[in-house]
Amino acid sequence: MKSYWDLMFLNPILIVAALISIFFMLKNEKSELKRKLIYLEIFLFWFTSALILKLLIEKTQSNNALVNNDILFTITIFFGVNFFAIIFKPIATFITGKFKRRRIWYWVANTTLIMAIFFALINSLVLNGDNFAFIYLSFILIGFSLSANTLHYLIVCEQTFYRLNPIGSTITVASIMLFSNFIANYIFNLTMIFNPNHQIEIIMPIILLTAFIALGISFIHKENSNYVGTFDITIRNELDDFKYTYVIYLSLATFVIVLISEISGGLFFEEYLKIILANKKELNSIEIYIRLNQTFYYLPQIFLGYWIYKWVLPQTGYKYHFITNLLVLAIYLSIIAFIDNPLIIIIFQFLITLAIAQIFYGLFALAVMWNYRVSNFPVTGFVASSGFLATYISEGTFQSMKRNKVWIFNYDSDITSLVANENLQEIKDNYYAAWNITISILVSCCLLLIIIIYFTIDKVLSNYVDVKQANIDMIKLNYSQTLSKVETRIVEKEIKNV
DSSP states (O other): OOOOHIIIIIHHHHHHHHHHHHHHHHHHTTOOHHHHHHHHHHHHHHHHHHHHHHHHHHHHHTOHHHHTOHHHHHHHHHSSHHHHHHHHHHHHHHHHHHTTOHHHHHHHHHHHHHHHHHHHHHHHHTSTTOOHHHHHHHHHHHHHHGGGHHHHHHHHHHHTSTTSOHHHHHHHHHHHHHHHHHHHHHHHHHHHHHOGGGHHHHHHHHHHHHHHHHHHHHTTSOOOGGGSSSOOHHHHTTSOOOOHHHHHHHHHHHHHHHHHHHHHHSHHHHHHHHHHHHHTTOGGGHHHHHHHHHHHHHHHIIIIIHHHHHHTHHHHHHHHHHHHHHHHHHHHHHHHTTOOOHHHHHHHHHHHHHHHHHHHHHHHHHHHHHHTSSSSOOHHHHHHHHHHHHHHHHHHHHHHHHHHTOGGGOSOOOHHHHHHOTTHHHHHHHHHHHHHHHHHHHHHHHHHHHHHHHHHHHHHHGGGGSHHHHHHHHHHHHHHHHHHHHHHHHHHHHHHHO
């Protein structure tokens, strides 16, 4: 008999703990109503996006007519959601910065998300889920919606942090987004297990409601266009000059980190975990461990990310924060390469995910910082797209190999079939060898990044080499500019009155 103790007991406890963590995060930030509304809007939008995407992927993968069609499979994997998100992210950042209106793109993104839900609903309830055109159109619309990802980071940084604290805004938004994805994943798993035949009827009304509420909230608070886009020239003149090599630097580092994350914690890892458990004849534990791995993808940053940023980062600085986390990542990856105990592996996955999140969001915060120091160039868009590109390559490659039973995926991955496979030990040995080689490559990448960052990142950090001093300097610069503008207006008014 299958066990669902993680869904029935563990996840509810973790949800409460996550809510407490977020509550104290917001309290510590002294978030006013405006910022809380933006966070609520972000939560609802990404909860909706995650849930509809999971539902569509599940229904597509369970449709043999679509899965067994080479052309349709290729289109879905390589020209699906990630493909369009990669394209639209830089465009979203550039256009909204150019016209100083982030909200317009978000409204369109939310509208396309609602349209995707309706198309998916029509396909499921009217067309019996077999119309690929409707499915693919939903994927395109969701891909466009996901381009709003970078805009939410920028909206919070601009409208509530006034562009002065890129790391603070990045970490808080990341916590909200990850929590929304965690809740979406939990609801999806609940409905998938306990009521799969009516999953669509349960989920669709929920996500339609959350999508419309998110859209409605976005109209409540006005966007101050003065804070949208780059700093004024007077502030930029006081800061280090922007160089395009910084974008390449951040994009490549982000690409590598996300690739490490996808390989060490994605499909490649889940299949490894499945084979280990199948070899131990722990059939009922396989799905639990896979769900735990998904859960631990979200939780580390929700629980610890903000507090590490608040207490640790100002002491270590970006440079040594990156180096420390890369070293920790390399050590933990090395350890799990030689362990076949699923529980210990999952525990280390929690720590690995935390280290990866610290590096990724730190890099993205630097992208946000540079985004305000250059005109007409979407720094955050390109850096975010590089992360999606890593996911796109990893998922596409492993999904294709698994489907076509290529390389170490030359077995029936169905759990029951895998346990009954007479060559299971040989499959495990082959996978174990490939796993170790892959982990060795990932560890080498971590060590190489440590060397590169140690010798080269100071220029990219600019005045954020010292985080504490940089925050003080940015506040002073902003205050001086504001004071100068006020004085100018007073003089202009006096001249008019003469």
